[in-house]
Every structure is written in C-alpha cells, then in structure tokens.
Amino acid sequence: MVKKRVLFVCLGNICRSPMAEAVMRHQVELANLSERIEVDSAGTGDWHLGHPPHEGTRQQLDEHHISYEGMKARLVSSTDFDAFDYIVCMDTNNLRDVRKLLSKEQGEQAKLFTFMELLPEQGIEDVPDPYYDGNFPFVFELVESGCKELLSRVQEDLN
Template sequence: MTKVNVLFVCLGNICRSPMAEAVMRHQVKEAGLDGVIEVDSAGTGDWHIGHPPHEGTRKQLDAHRISYEGMKARLVNDNDFGQFDYIVCMDNNNIRDVRALLERSEVKREERKELFTFMELLPERGFADVPDPYYSGNFDYVYELVEAGCRQLLTKIKTDLSL
C-alpha cells in the first residue's frame, strides 16, 4: 500500500501545526491507517526550535486524550518538499512563506505535491486563516477547527488513495 506523508505548517510550530499534527495522528490511528499515513509539523520561523508544543495546545490535547509525546518545534526545510505529499499551511502568510522556500528549493516542480491552506478543508467556515492562539489565547476554538479540518483531510486522503 502507498505511504502518504502530511506536513502541517504554521509560524512558530508550537500552537496550530503541532495541534494539527497530534490530532491528525490520533484520527489516523483511530482509522487504522497509522502504517499508511505519516504526519509531522514544522514552522516558518525559528523562535521556538526544539521547544515542545505551547501550554495551551498541550492543555487542549490533554483534555481530548491526544498524545503529543516527543513533539518538538522545527523549521520547514528543503527535504520536506520532496518527502511530504500534502503540505497544509495554517494561514496565508505561512503558505506565502512556504511557496517562497519552494521557489528556491532544489526539488523539481514535478516532484512537488499538494500545497494548500488548512481552511481550504473547511470552506463553509468562510475565512482563510486558522487564527493564531499564541496571540488570542483561543485554543478551544482552534482545536474545534483543527479537529474538523483533520477529519476532512483524512477523508480527502482516503479518497485520493481509493481506501
């Protein structure tokens, strides 16, 4: 069976993208696809490299009994563009930054996979960006969006793979 790799990207890789990584891993495991779908996250900024997810993200994940064990912030890098089949950016600034990195990347255009914003998974919500709870503190709302969007992404991947 084909293996699929998913990368979530936000600014510092401590709030939104690690929350999405953990939630997606959990949903993948529940679906019995943990040997098929691999999930990771990264950031476009280097302020938090090596740090665990933000306390607010950890509290949400703990409340929903979702593991974030071993997760540490890291930067998006050139290797990611060849490795990941789906690169899902949490807002328009993130996707702009990732596209700029891709333009400078050694990865050939035909090797590049799907790149889109997270909220494209939830068009009915009517807005483009997952709000950054680092500034707002609204981790509950971000969790709600992440949980719903990850379900949509899992459905998309299963459809794409004809599972």
C-alpha cells in the same frame, strides 16, 4: 504499499501546526491507517526550535486524550517538498513563506494549500493564531473538523 505523508506548517510550530499534527495522528490511528499515513509539523520561524507544543495546545490535547509525546518544534525546509504529499499551511502568511522555499518543479509536486481550504463553510481564510489571542478551544474545533476532511481526502488518494 502506498504511503502518504502530511505536513502541517505554522509560524513557530508550537501552537497550531503541532495541534493539527497530534489531532491528525490520532484520527489516523483511530482509522487504523498508521502504517499508511505519516504526519508531521514544522514552522516558518526559528524562535521555538526544539521546544514542545505551547501550554495552551497541550491543555487542549490533554482534554481530548490526544498524545503529543515527543513532539518538538522544527523549521520547515525545502527537502520537505520531496518528502510530503500534502503540505497544509495554517494561514496565508505561512503559505507565502513556504512558497518562497519552493522551486517551480517542487511546487507542482507538493499538494500545498491552506488549512481553511478544508473548511470553506467557516468563511475564514486563516486559522487564528492562539499564541496571540489565547483562543485554543476555537482553534481545536477548527483543527478537529479540518483534519477529518483531510483524512477523508488522503484516504481517497490511498485507494
């Protein structure tokens, strides 16, 4: 059985990427694909290693009855490129930082892109960081829509 693995990456791995991880896991579960699609998240910075998602992220997930149980911030590593089929960076700075970890060979294997490439109709390049502006509800809306699009793409790859 073919399995696909998705990794979301943001700066500290406490706001955007864990929100995307939890939302994507939830959507995968609702689609009865948990046995075929694995989801994780990581950060490019080490300030919050081992911490649970930010309170604002947890609040949004709680409001939508989406579990984040057991989630803890971790650092992205070069081994992630061999382990994941999709590496989705929440903004262009994260993408740049992740590319620095890649060897040329790994870069060709990984499906590496920014989250907002999933939502071109939004007309914005990056998922705003709610750590700085507090707009967790808007980020949740983007994440929910983008994860639906990503799930559709992953499902196509499973077939």
